[in-house]
Amino acid sequence: xxxxxxxxxxxxxxxxxxxxxxxxxxxxxxxxxxxxxxxxxxxxxxxxxxxxxxxxxxxxxxxxxxxxxxxxxxxxxxxxxxxxxxxxxxxxxxxxxxxxxxxxxxxxxxxxxxxxxxxxxxxxxxxxxxxxxxxxxxxxxxxxxxxxxxxxxxxxxxxxxxxxxxxxxxxxxxxxxxxxxxxxxxxxxxxxxxxxxxxxxxxxxxxxxxxxxxxxxxxxxxxxxxxxxxxxxxxxxxxxxxxxxxxxxxxxxxxxxxxxxxxxxxxxxxxxxxxxxxxxxxxxxxxxxxxxxxxxxxxxxxxxxxxxxxxxxxxxxxxxxxxxxxxxxxxxxxxxxxxxxxxxxxxxxxxxxxxxxxxxxxxxxxxxxxxxxxxxxxxxxxxxxxxxxxxxxxxxxxxxxxxxxxxxxxxxxxxxxxxxxxxxxxxxxxxxxxxxxxxxxxxxxxxxxxxxxx
Amino acid sequence: xxxxxxxxxxxxxxxxxxxxxxxxxxxxxxxxxxxxxxxxxxxxxxxxxxxxxxxxxxxxxxxxxxxxxxxxxxxxxxxxxxxxxxxxxxxxxxxxxxxxxxxxxxxxxxxxxxxxxxxxxxxxxxxxxxxxxxxxxxxxxxxxxxxxxxxxxxxxxxxxxxxxxxxxxxxxxxxxxxxxxxxxxxxxxxxxxxxxxxxxxxxxxxxxxxxxxxxxxxxxxxxxxxxxxxxxxxxxxxxxxxxxxxxxxxxxxxxxxxxxxxxxxxxxxxxxxxxxxxxxxxxxxxxxxxxxxxxxxxxxxxxxxxxxxxxxxxxxxxxxxxxxxxxxxxxxxxxxxxxxxxxxxxxxxxxx
Numbered sequence: 001x002x003x004x005x006x007x008x009x010x011x012x013x014x015x016x017x018x019x020x021x022x023x024x025x026x027x028x029x030x031x032x033x034x035x036x037x038x039x040x041x042x043x044x045x046x047x048x049x050x051x052x053x054x055x056x057x058x059x060x061x062x063x064x065x066x067x068x069x070x071x072x073x074x075x076x077x078x079x080x081x082x083x084x085x086x087x088x089x090x091x092x093x094x095x096x097x098x099x100x101x102x103x104x105x106x107x108x109x110x111x112x113x114x115x116x117x118x119x120x121x122x123x124x125x126x127x128x129x130x131x132x133x134x135x136x137x138x139x140x141x142x143x144x145x146x147x148x149x150x151x152x153x154x155x156x157x158x159x160x161x162x163x164x165x166x167x168x169x170x171x172x173x174x175x176x177x178x179x180x181x182x183x184x185x186x187x188x189x190x191x192x193x194x195x196x197x198x199x200x201x202x203x204x205x206x207x208x209x210x211x212x213x214x215x216x217x218x219x220x221x222x223x224x225x226x227x228x229x230x231x232x233x234x235x236x237x238x239x240x241x242x243x244x245x246x247x248x249x250x251x252x253x254x255x256x257x258x259x260x261x262x263x264x265x266x267x268x269x270x271x272x273x274x275x276x277x278x279x280x281x282x283x284x285x286x287x288x289x290x291x292x293x294x295x296x297x298x299x300x301x302x303x304x305x306x307x308x309x310x311x312x313x314x315x316x317x318x319x320x321x322x323x324x325x326x327x328x329x330x331x332x333x334x335x336x337x338x339x340x341x342x343x344x345x346x347x348x349x350x351x352x353x354x355x356x357x358x359x360x361x362x363x364x365x366x367x368x369x370x371x372x373x374x375x376x377x378x379x380x381x382x383x384x385x386x387x388x389x390x391x392x393x394x395x396x397x398x399x400x401x402x403x404x405x406x407x408x409x410x411x412x413x414x415x416x417x418x419x420x421x422x423x424x425x426x427x428x429x430x431x432x433x434x435x436x437x438x439x440x441x442x443x444x445x446x447x448x449x450x451x452x453x454x
Numbered sequence: 455x456x457x458x459x460x461x462x463x464x465x466x467x468x469x470x471x472x473x474x475x476x477x478x479x480x481x482x483x484x485x486x487x488x489x490x491x492x493x494x495x496x497x498x499x500x501x502x503x504x505x506x507x508x509x510x511x512x513x514x515x516x517x518x519x520x521x522x523x524x525x526x527x528x529x530x531x532x533x534x535x536x537x538x539x540x541x542x543x544x545x546x547x548x549x550x551x552x553x554x555x556x557x558x559x560x561x562x563x564x565x566x567x568x569x570x571x572x573x574x575x576x577x578x579x580x581x582x583x584x585x586x587x588x589x590x591x592x593x594x595x596x597x598x599x600x601x602x603x604x605x606x607x608x609x610x611x612x613x614x615x616x617x618x619x620x621x622x623x624x625x626x627x628x629x630x631x632x633x634x635x636x637x638x639x640x641x642x643x644x645x646x647x648x649x650x651x652x653x654x655x656x657x658x659x660x661x662x663x664x665x666x667x668x669x670x671x672x673x674x675x676x677x678x679x680x681x682x683x684x685x686x687x688x689x690x691x692x693x694x695x696x697x698x699x700x701x702x703x704x705x706x707x708x709x710x711x712x713x714x715x716x717x718x719x720x721x722x723x724x725x726x727x728x729x730x731x732x733x734x735x736x737x738x739x740x741x742x743x744x745x746x747x748x749x750x751x752x753x754x755x756x757x758x759x760x761x762x763x764x765x766x767x768x769x770x771x772x773x774x775x776x777x778x779x780x781x782x783x784x785x786x787x788x789x790x791x792x793x794x795x796x797x798x799x800x801x802x803x804x805x806x
Contacts, residue, residue, distance in 0.1 A: 022495035028547060029556050029563035098768040101559030118770065126560035211654065214643055221665070274644050285645045389678040409557070410771035415750070420754050424665040447557070 001036035001219040028105070037317070043341050045138030046142060049081055057089040057097045057110035061166040061331055062294035062367035071362065075353045077347045084344050085376035091333060093119060096289065098334075098443060104128055109336045111347040116331040117227075117406045120154060125451045130344060136347065141352040152370035153400055154332055157453045163351050166363070168293040169326050169398055170228050171391055172316065173278065176199040176309035178287035181205040188313020192235060192259070195316055197250045199269040202287050209284065214271035216263065217286035221272065226405045226415030228290050228331055232256045234325045234399065235318015240415065241404030248404065248415075249437040256318065258429045261422050272423050282306060290315060293391040295366025300387060312387045314394050324397040330369060364388065370395055408443045499681070500543075520730045528554040545785070552778035558767055563775065568780035583780070587740065590675060594739045597679040599731055602686020603724075609687060611692045612791070621689070624684040631681070631744030639749055667755020674746050674756050681745070686731050692725035694720070725803045731796055740788060759784040 001095065058068060067086070072084045085171060093116035100123075102196035123129040136143055143151065143160075172188040179186055182198065182205035189195035199215045206212050209451035220230050233239050238253030240246070247253055263270035263275045273280050277289040280362045282302045289298070296312065303310040315326045333351045335344055353359065357375040365381040368388060382389050404411055418436040421427035517524075552570055556563035574580050609620050626634065639649045642663040650660030663673045697720065703713050743760055750756040753765050759780060767777035 028551060029554065030561055030784070031554060031563050031565050094769060101772065104559040122557075122772065123559075126557055128559055128561075136696075211646070211651070212473070213659075221754070272662075272665050275639070317700065349725045365657045410769075410773075413765075413770045416752060420667070420752070422667065424662060425667070 001397065004060040008123040015119045018235065025119070042134065043344075044168060045135060045345060048138075048152070048345045050079075050349060051081045051342040052106045052139060052346075053079060053085070054111040054343050054346045055087050056112040056350065057087040057096060058114045059098060060088065060090055061093070061114065062292075062369060063298055063365050064166065064363065067300065067363055067366035073360050074359070075350060078171075078353070078375060079349065082349065084287045084350060085399070091112070092432070097194065100127070109338045111336055111338060111339055111343050112350055113334050114165065114331045115162055115334045117134060117329050117401060118412050119155070120332060120334055121407045122409055124156055125332055125448070128337055129161060130337045132163055132348065132351070133159055133162055135335065135344060135348040136163070136352060139348045141240045141348075141356075145357070145373045146355075147370070147372055147374055147395070147398065149328060149395075149398060150370065150372055153328060155302045162334045163355050164330075164370075165333045165355055165368065166294060166331045167328065167372055168330035168368075169328055169394055169395070170231060170290045170315055171293050171296065172279060172288065172289040172290055172313045173295075173299065174311050174313070175281060175284075175286075175446050177207045178202060179311075182395050186311065186418070188311070189316045191317045191322065192232065192321070193319060196267070198438045199263075199267070203269050206287060211283070213280070213285040215269040215287050216271075218260070218264075218272045218276040219277045219288040219289065219291060220273055220424075221416045221420050223273075223276065223331075223411060224416075227327060229257070229415070229419065230327045230401060231290065231315045231404070232260055232318060235316070235321055236321070236329075237318075237320035240411075241403040241440070243403055244449075246404055246437050247443070248434040248440060253303050254430050254433055256421060257433065258312045261429055264423055265426055276374070281310070283430050284308065292329065293368045293370065293388075294393070296391065297366065297385060297386055298387065309453050311392050314397070327400045327401045328395075328398045329401065337429050351449065362402055404440050404444075408440060409446060409447050410443060411440055414439050414443075467685075500704070526797050528684075542772065548778050548785075549782055551775055554775040556624070556775040558772040559702055569775045570647045571783075573776065574779055574783065583759055583762045585755055586671065586756065589671065589758075590742070591736065591739045592760050594674045594678045594682065595732070595735045595744070598682040598686045598735060599728070601679065601683050602731070603690050605683060605687040606690030606694055618690070624688050626681045627684040627688075629681070632748050634677065635679055635745045635748030638680075638745075642749075644786075664750065665754075670750050670755040674749055677745055677749065678739070678742060684733065689727055689731050692723065693724045696722055696766040703734065709797075712736075729799060729803045732799070733792065736790060736791060736795075740791075759787070 013407070021229075024298050027431045040287055043058075058064075060068060065086075066237065072086055074084065081157075087110055089099045093114065096114055097116075097119045100113050101117075110225060115129075118446075133143075143163075146164060147167075150167050151160060153164070154160045154162040162414055174188060176186055176323065178426075179202065182202040183200040189198060195216070202215045205214075206452070219225065224425065230240065233256045234251055236252050236256035236259070238247065238250055238256045239409045240248050240253075240354055261268075264272065270288070273289070277286070278291045278295050278299050282299060284306075317323055317325050317397075330340070335347045335351065339347075354363075355372050357373045357377065360373050361376040361378055361381055363369060364376070365384065365388075368385070368391065370391065371378055378388070378392065384391075405415065406412075414436060418432050421432045422429045513728050553565060554563040555566045555569065603611055605623055609616060609623065639647075644650050644660040644662055644664070647660065647663075649663075652798075653660050661669055663669050678787075701719055701723075702715060705719055710718065732772050741760055742765070744760070745751075746756050746758065746766070753769075757765060763777045763780040763784065764778060765771070766773045
């Protein structure tokens with residue numbers, strides 16, 4: 001008897017399992033054309049009650065998990081009716097993007113997501129996020145004290161699609177001890193030409209150190225080569241693109257990248273990091289590099305532990321343009337579309353709170369990312385980590401990135417691939433960049449142009 | 455699994471045992487490639503015809519047949535349902551996605567028929583990706599099998615500490631690929647890696663293991679062979695242990711040297727083992743992902759079919775349709791390779 005009962009129960013259970021799988025089964029895309037979801041009627045936010053629970057998916061940029069949790073706890077005590085789950089979506093922006101996009105196929109998407117400079121626009125085009133202007137107004141966030149450059153980076157089609165959160169710029173990092181040994185000034189070089197004059201001296205003075213490799217280390221190609229190289233490109237009057245016009249094979253761009261190749265191949269004082277240029281520097285193998293401000297606090301801490309003196313400065317200028325030659329970057333917060341107005345409203349309260357003047361200052365202090373509100377009081381932060389002042393000053397002379405890098409899907413990866421060719425494999429710069437231009441134009445014409453509004 | 459069978463005698467005995475039951479089993483004569491073992495005809499045929507004593511008469515299903523059918527269903531159905539849902543459904547969905555121009559995460563997509571396949575095979579992607587896949591697969595399968603055989607022979611020797619040596623050789627195989635990849639990165643890193651430290655001791659500088667695409671491929675091959683060596687060695691060891699001693703002794707008496715015995719007796723007798731390892735390693739090499747992903751994130755020089763498929767969908771391109779097309783190419787390739795092996799290579803296999 002009992003055996004039969006078990007078998008029957010087993011069958012019932014397997015039936016249950018079948019039902020559950022059918023429920024969880026995700027659906028593919030709709031190919032019938034005509035995106036009805038694209039045009040949603042404006043929601044009357046005053047009639048919406050915020051949801052009791054939302055989720056926040058983050059990659060914890062700049063090892064920010066503790067500070068993110070602290071801010072979430074503060075949000076929950078200020079809004080006892082809303083609970084926020086912090087979800088680790090991966091260890092970098094790409095992994096978070098992967099999870100957010102695959103979640104679109106199912107029925108539960110995270111409400112608030114960290115989206116880097118190269119991701120928010122894609123979410124906008126694929127209509128997986130909502131514009132934030134109305135909804136922030138509904139939660140009484142005036143948004144007029146957001147740093148205008150940083151907030152307007154997210155403007156498209158007369159709306160803002162994200163709020164600035166972990167925003168950064170690249171920064172010139174150098175080993176003060178190495179510079180001192182070479183007898184060069186204790187500051188970042190004003191231009192790359194000046195640095196090229198210093199480089200042989202720095203190399204000669206430090207070459208005998210155990211494990212010493214290079215005077216300057218280009219960031220690892222897996223770590224956004226397209227972002228940091230913009231500095232050299234702009235200095236030479238070039239760029240990846242002028243708006244939608246791809247200029248990756250223009251004379252100025254090729255000249256700039258030829259200079260980059262020469263520093264590695266011909267002059268032999270620069271190299272390319274395999275994994276993480278900042279780690280190479282704190283290991284004492286290189287004298288300088290360019291990396292995100294988001295690494296600032298962690299790097300200074302790591303250097304102090306090794307009794308190493310690290311200095312930071314503005315990115316060097318080039319022969320054509322001395323300033324502005326520094327791109328903005330980093331990540332913002334987006335609000336998912338495939339949820340409910342209740343959850344979106346709670347999400348808006350949350351993003352407004354996370355980026356308010358007091359909290360952006362706290363976040364900045366913990367990581368080195370820029371404070372995103374002009375009203376943020378940074379005095380106590382700067383007294384603790386004076387180097388942040390350099391990043392703040394440089395923020396005033398930044399430029400928004402070239403369209404080709406941030407708005408073309410996969411462009412960043414293609415740029416890194418091309419950089420790998422001419423930096424590591426000594427490939428011809430002009431030929432590599434001509435091929436890259438064709439690839440980027442292909443991406444634009446196929447994946448972006450047909451979807452652009454106006 | 456028939457290639458694992460040392461011989462047909464066992465199968466024949468089993469078949470005979472079953473034959474007592476109701477005479478419906480057609481046990482093979484027992485012999486090479488006895489793939490039909492255990493193929494039981496549906497019970498209803500045998501019982502309906504042979505059991506004249508059946509009181510159910512005109513009824514097609516006897517209670518016993520029905521009970522057996524139910525038991526069969528109860529046992530097989532959950533598996534079939536799970537396989538259908540988690541293997542065949544994604545497989546067919548993937549084939550469908552491969553005909554779409556679809557950005558990952560977007561709710562809308564355009565059907566483009568064979569477009570993705572045409573693009574893959576007409577662009578330079580196909581030659582690069584297939585070439586890298588071929589080099590990686592041949593090098594890892596060949597390397598692991600050759601070294602595995604040598605290590606297997608060494609482990610077969612009766613010396614002190616062989617138990618420890620066997621475990622030590624097999625250990626890398628059970629480790630997680632992610633952990634293995636991370637640890638080996640600390641060895642290969644040109645700046646603070648162990649290898650670069652040793653090379654510096656000799657006054658040499660470290661090669662650019664990660665940035666140079668050719669060296670990157672070599673690096674993942676080395677690590678992959680290291681990890682899978684133990685698997686091949688242990689399977690070969692099992693094959694060597696079941697080697698009939700009398701044949702060896704007879705050959706020795708006939709004056710065959712140890713090399714001759716190895717070439718003429720050991721290797722042919724190991725052919726079922728070799729065949730089994732070949733199929734399983736080929737399949738796992740073509741699907742190798744974890745080590746490649748961890749050690750070379752950008753896939754520069756290491757974009758095998760499966761990794762390229764991942765990069766296209768999930769890195770920054772988000773071309774889900776194109777990625778699906780690449781994985782269908784991989785699927786067809788795997789199907790062909792396995793089919794060819796079963797059809798042609800198995801013929802060359804000796805079953806003792």
